[in-house]
Amino acid sequence: MVNNKLNIIDNKIKINNIYCCDCLDFMQTIEDDFVDLVVTSPPYDDLRDYKGYLFNYQQIAKELYRIIKPGGVVVWVVGDKIKKGNKSLTSFRHALAFQEVGFNVHDTMIYRKKNTPFMRSNAYTNCFEFMFVFSKGSPKTFNPLKEKTARSGMEMLVHNKKSDGINKKILGRLNEEKTKTNIWEYAVGLGGTTNDKIAFNHPAVFPEKLAQDHILSWSNEGDLVFDPMCGSGTTCKMALINNRNYLGCDIAQEYVDIAIERVNHYLNKDMQLSIF
Numbered sequence: 001m002v003n004n005k006l007n008i009i010d011n012k013i014k015i016n017n018i019y020c021c022d023c024l025d026f027m028q029t030i031e032d033d034f035v036d037l038v039v040t041s042p043p044y045d046d047l048r049d050y051k052g053y054l055f056n057y058q059q060i061a062k063e064l065y066r067i068i069k070p071g072g073v074v075v076w077v078v079g080d081k082i083k084k085g086n087k088s089l090t091s092f093r094h095a096l097a098f099q100e101v102g103f104n105v106h107d108t109m110i111y112r113k114k115n116t117p118f119m120r121s122n123a124y125t126n127c128f129e130f131m132f133v134f135s136k137g138s139p140k141t142f143n144p145l146k147e148k149t150a151r152s153g154m155e156m157l158v159h160n161k162k163s164d165g166i167n168k169k170i171l172g173r174l175n176e177e178k179t180k181t182n183i184w185e186y187a188v189g190l191g192g193t194t195n196d197k198i199a200f201n202h203p204a205v206f207p208e209k210l211a212q213d214h215i216l217s218w219s220n221e222g223d224l225v226f227d228p229m230c231g232s233g234t235t236c237k238m239a240l241i242n243n244r245n246y247l248g249c250d251i252a253q254e255y256v257d258i259a260i261e262r263v264n265h266y267l268n269k270d271m272q273l274s275i276f
């Protein structure tokens, strides 16, 4: 039986596809321990008008724990609204809910936005969201991203410091690169977030580079990357470009249409996804 709305055949989802569906209904069609990595950003605090859709983050956390493989990772990008001078702390509530259903809070990373407008007269301008990294047990994959060190070449290095506090120094070569810190910075807006103009018909797109950096860090080629609230399809697009399998779902048909258009741009005509 084919359910046109979901394009689910015999109750089985097809990977490398994007569906229009409530993510909780959608995840019920996915078997246990199926997904390698989730990179997603939920709606929070009514900050944007997503046509009034609500979502149950406790139940979503539970379902994600069921469908993610042991050692799999969920990257959850979320911020906080300020209501009458009071931060909502929704981000923390979400993180605690994920911990309660069994996830490790492997890291609390920061997504720093390079170009944020000044917003509050009595506080510093907020320029970040959290990128919680939840894992089912210890992450099975970690391909650390590197960055250039400030200094390189030969230098006198501290060596063999003992309890007497005396530093010996020897000539050594400094590393040219080091593992990045857990604060990642991205430009936002056209040319930063993405060059796909159509993506901005969605109100809250996250940067392609952010999705790609997590995909490269926590998955390998051929792995399955899922975004249960895929919006304009950023995670699906970056998974495809980086030779991962992808699966996306969003409750709003107009966003699914955008996601499909963005992904189709990278697929041969005979492989293109159709809009149901």
Ligand SMILES: C[S@@+](CC[C@H](N)C(=O)[O-])C[C@H]1O[C@@H](n2cnc3c(N)ncnc32)[C@H](O)[C@@H]1O
Residues within 6 Å of the ligand: 021, 022, 023, 024, 040, 041, 042, 043, 050, 053, 054, 055, 056, 202, 204, 205, 206, 207, 228, 229, 230, 231, 232, 233, 234, 235, 249, 250, 251, 252, 255
């Ligand atoms: C912050 S946006 C995601 C944006 C996306 N990361 C991107 O780059 O375009 C959150 C999305 O969640 C979707 N959404 C809200 N409730 C949902 C639900 N119950 N099931 C699936 N998607 C839902 C909204 O339609 C919205 O597109």
